[in-house]
Amino acid sequence: MSELTDLEGAALAEIHRSGPTTSYAVAKAFANSPSEFWSGSAGAVYPLIERLRSRRLLRATRGKDGARVRTDYSLTASGRAALRAWLLDARRAAGIGFDPLRTRVIHLDQVSARQRDAFLAQVRVHLQQAAAQEVWPDSPRMQAIHASVMAARMSWLAAIEALLLAGQPAPRRAAKPAARRADARGGGAGGAGGRAPRKRAR
Amino acid sequence: MSELTDLEGAALAEIHRSGPTTSYAVAKAFANSPSEFWSGSAGAVYPLIERLRSRRLLRATRGKDGARVRTDYSLTASGRAALRAWLLDARRAAGIGFDPLRTRVIHLDQVSARQRDAFLAQVRVHLQQAAAQEVWPDSPRMQAIHASVMAARMSWLAAIEALLLAGQPAPRRAAKPAARRADARGGGAGGAGGRAPRKRAR
DNA sequence: ATAATCATGTAATCAGTTACATGATTTT
DNA sequence: AAAATCATGTAACTGATTACATGATTAT
Numbered sequence: 001m002s003e004l005t006d007l008e009g010a011a012l013a014e015i016h017r018s019g020p021t022t023s024y025a026v027a028k029a030f031a032n033s034p035s036e037f038w039s040g041s042a043g044a045v046y047p048l049i050e051r052l053r054s055r056r057l058l059r060a061t062r063g064k065d066g067a068r069v070r071t072d073y074s075l076t077a078s079g080r081a082a083l084r085a086w087l088l089d090a091r092r093a094a095g096i097g098f099d100p101l102r103t104r105v106i107h108l109d110q111v112s113a114r115q116r117d118a119f120l121a122q123v124r125v126h127l128q129q130a131a132a133q134e135v136w137p138d139s140p141r142m143q144a145i146h147a148s149v150m151a152a153r154m155s156w157l158a159a160i161e162a163l164l165l166a167g168q169p170a171p172r173r174a175a176k177p178a179a180r181r182a183d184a185r186g187g188g189a190g191g192a193g194g195r196a197p198r199k200r201a202r
Numbered sequence: 203m204s205e206l207t208d209l210e211g212a213a214l215a216e217i218h219r220s221g222p223t224t225s226y227a228v229a230k231a232f233a234n235s236p237s238e239f240w241s242g243s244a245g246a247v248y249p250l251i252e253r254l255r256s257r258r259l260l261r262a263t264r265g266k267d268g269a270r271v272r273t274d275y276s277l278t279a280s281g282r283a284a285l286r287a288w289l290l291d292a293r294r295a296a297g298i299g300f301d302p303l304r305t306r307v308i309h310l311d312q313v314s315a316r317q318r319d320a321f322l323a324q325v326r327v328h329l330q331q332a333a334a335q336e337v338w339p340d341s342p343r344m345q346a347i348h349a350s351v352m353a354a355r356m357s358w359l360a361a362i363e364a365l366l367l368a369g370q371p372a373p374r375r376a377a378k379p380a381a382r383r384a385d386a387r388g389g390g391a392g393g394a395g396g397r398a399p400r401k402r403a404r
Numbered sequence: 405a406t407a408a409t410c411a412t413g414t415a416a417t418c419a420g421t422t423a424c425a426t427g428a429t430t431t432t
Numbered sequence: 433a434a435a436a437t438c439a440t441g442t443a444a445c446t447g448a449t450t451a452c453a454t455g456a457t458t459a460t
């Protein structure tokens with residue numbers, strides 16, 4: 001009865017989506033997903049599916065395909081209920097999760113402005129490549145969601161660049177008037193005017 | 203010599219930021235972070251710090267504070283190098299990581315439009331609350347980054363709502379004009395015109 | 405006096421990882 | 433014939449989790 005983990009929820013959703021399927025197919029689905037977070041290894045997926053079956057959220061039907069055996073799984077009624085509860089859990093959905101870019105950006109004041117800017121430029125290139133990639137050629141819907149995720153990350157990156165530039169110790173030479181424009185982003189990055197002397201991390 | 207995990211990198215960054223500190227303080231920092239992803243439990247952090255020390259990325263200085271002992275850690279030269287390598291790893295930074303909202307949105311076609319819309323509305327409320335929260339009262343810089351993260355998530359949410367609405371089977375009754383407002387986002391949710399017949403899950 | 409916080413750890417457990425093993429089937 | 437893919441698992445390991453234990457110090 002306890003709550004599903006996110007991997008369990010995602011696995012249920014995957015099985016629910018593609019009818020009765022094998023653990024192998026579920027593992028593949030995770031392995032092919034653009035997120036690097038779950039490897040989709042057999043060592044993770046087979047025990048996971050068995051766990052869900054033993055909790056009566058999945059039903060197994062053993063069949064054979066010539067001499068080859070296969071076990072197909074589908075959701076039971078409680079499986080569907082559990083899936084819905086996991087899927088529609090807005091509180092959990094609103095969490096931050098783990099974002100490798102955010103975890104780094106938070107600490108970007110520890111490197112020089114030069115290194116920081118080079119880093120952000122590289123990230124942008126990687127994001128653009130990822131956005132352009134066809135990760136779900138068979139599902140335009142998922143592909144569109146993927147594209148929107150990457151687009152959102154890129155515009156967040158732009159916001160971050162603006163933010164970090166604003167909190168900068170002021171460039172040393174010449175100092176052209178610096179155009180302190182009124183910050184026309186959509187999101188609005190809250191308070192934090194650009195004071196506070198920056199540590200010049202090595 | 204092997205690459206730092208993200209938790210290791212974040213721990214190094216935290217120690218580098220706040221001078222020589224204790225494992226306890228590092229754990230606190232993770233526990234107080236707005237991300238729910240790392241619990242900041244002693245069981246995770248103490249062994250982690252000890253691991254980093256045994257790899258000579260941290261240097262320990264045992265001191266006493268009255269009768270109370272404490273171990274302060276600071277980065278060695280190789281520690282700083284490792285931190286920089288982790289922090290500026292653009293490839294890893296550009297990954298998707300784990301996003302609890304994304305993992306659910308991908309499967310949102312498995313519930314009714316009503317449930318889906320209610321869910322997204324709830325998520326929006328949670329995001330707004332999270333955005334308004336003061337998570338780093340002592341660091342306006344980090345607070346600003348946090349606000350920008352949440353703002354980015356909210357505008358992504360708007361993009362998703364538009365996307366899912368576009369791929370809808372057309373509303374059945376009356377249809378009041380629906381105020382299709384011009385969507386002033388920055389991000390732009392890329393291609394994906396709204397065809398493709400939707401499965402009506404459950 | 406009591407409760408909260410600082411500080412350091414350990415034990416049991418859980419859920420993932422990589423890597424391996426086996427064998428059938430399909431593609432090149 | 434060889435290589436790739438389908439399919440099912442297991443073993444050793446790693447790195448988290450919760451929960452507990454201990455004791456000093458500080459705030460109420």
